[in-house]
Every structure is written in structure tokens, then in C-alpha cells.
Amino acid sequence: MTLREIAKLLNATVCIGESRLDEEVEHAFASDLMSDVLTLKDTPMLVTGLCNIQTIRTCDMASLDIIVVVRNKKVTDDMIELAEDDDMVILSCPYSMFKACGLLYDAGIKPLY
């Protein structure tokens, strides 16, 4: 599924990464716990309710570059600035973590574990 289709499915705004929307996504991982994200060997799309500068730094360290923020949390300018350095994609959607994950799973996005 492409990022463009994911954005549509989740009714999401593209905060950054417009140019990468035709990329395909196969796997996702959902967590608000950054220490958990740091244990991943793979590099799935991250679905998270944690929306602050550490979300971006954690993704940088873990080499993840696609983030879906749930519940319309405010993606701040300093987050965008940091995300720009690593050419990340950030989507922000109004849905809860439960609904966003349910829709993605239903659409065929695969879990890691």
C-alpha cells in the first residue's frame, strides 16, 4: 500500500514528506514507548501517540523514517525541522491508536511480530 493510500485511509494530513507519498509500506509497528521502538531490528512505519521531539530522535536512531501520529496531536515546527534532516514522512491522523491500527491491519499492512 502506498503512503498516499495510507494518508487517505486514515484521513491524515501530510506534515512532511509529500515527495515520498508513492512509496510502498508493508509493515507497521505501534508504540508510545520509545525504548521499545529502539529494540526493533527492522524499519517499519511507526504508529504512535507520542508526539514530541523524542519521537523524531528515536526514529532517527532506529532508522525509521515514516511516522503516523494519532489523535491529531500537534506536530511542532522543531519536530518538522529535525525530520527534514532525515527526509522523514510524518502523517497526522485524527483517529485513535486502536482505530488507526485496525484500519491499517484490515488494509493488509503487516505486523512485525
Place this chain on the structure above:
Amino acid sequence: MHQEYTVVEGDFVNAGKASSSVKKTLKQLNVEPGIVKRVVVALYEAEVNAIAHAYGGKVLVDIESDKIKMVVADKGPGIPDIALAMQEGYSTARPEVRDMGFGAGMGLPNMQKNVDKLNVTSEVGVGTTVEMEVNF
């Protein structure tokens, strides 16, 4: 190559700056991405600890031809029982730390899993030093 960084107590906005800079350096040196990830994940967790649990400190990084050595030395309350602190799930983190996505007691275990050598020394009331090495 020697690099030094300062970390400041409670400064979560800048937590990860040292790790981020080390990542850039290692990439420029063409170190294998899997190894770079292990290095920066471990260093980031150590940095977060110095900011979250101590009163800040220093990050010292030495890059040699075949390995990287990292030392995160803080001034702080120290760790009374290091073996206990190393256990997955053990945490004394404040709510503020949890709000940043940490504080699940996975930091020290994450460091252990990612580095080839880990040595934690601590003196209660003085501070903690975390030494790590990763072979290239």
C-alpha cells in the same frame, strides 16, 4: 578521532544530540548501517539516562579503526544496586521521563543487547559512568 559532548539535566529537547552527531560521523566513515544503529541506540539510551536520572554530564567518544569507545559520565545520585538496575522493567523514572517515551526500565538492557562491552560503575551521591564498546 575524539569527540566530546555535554548533556544537561532535564534537557529532553537535546537528548540524543550526541548520538545523532555520532551517527553522522560513522556514516561518513562508511561504517556498516547495522553497526551504526547498535552504537547510536545504546548511546542514546545512556544519554537519556544522564538527563533523566542524573544532573547531566559528559559524553566522550573515541573512534578507532576497528571499534568505537563511548563513555557517558554523569554527576548524580548514582545507582545503589547496579544488578537490579540492569533488570528489564526496573525503573525509578519520574512521570516527566515517561512522558518522553522512556522510563520502562529497558534502557540498560537495550545498551547491553547492542554493545560488545558494557561496564557500569557508580558511586551513590557522586555519579555514574557507563562505558561501552562496539567493534566494527
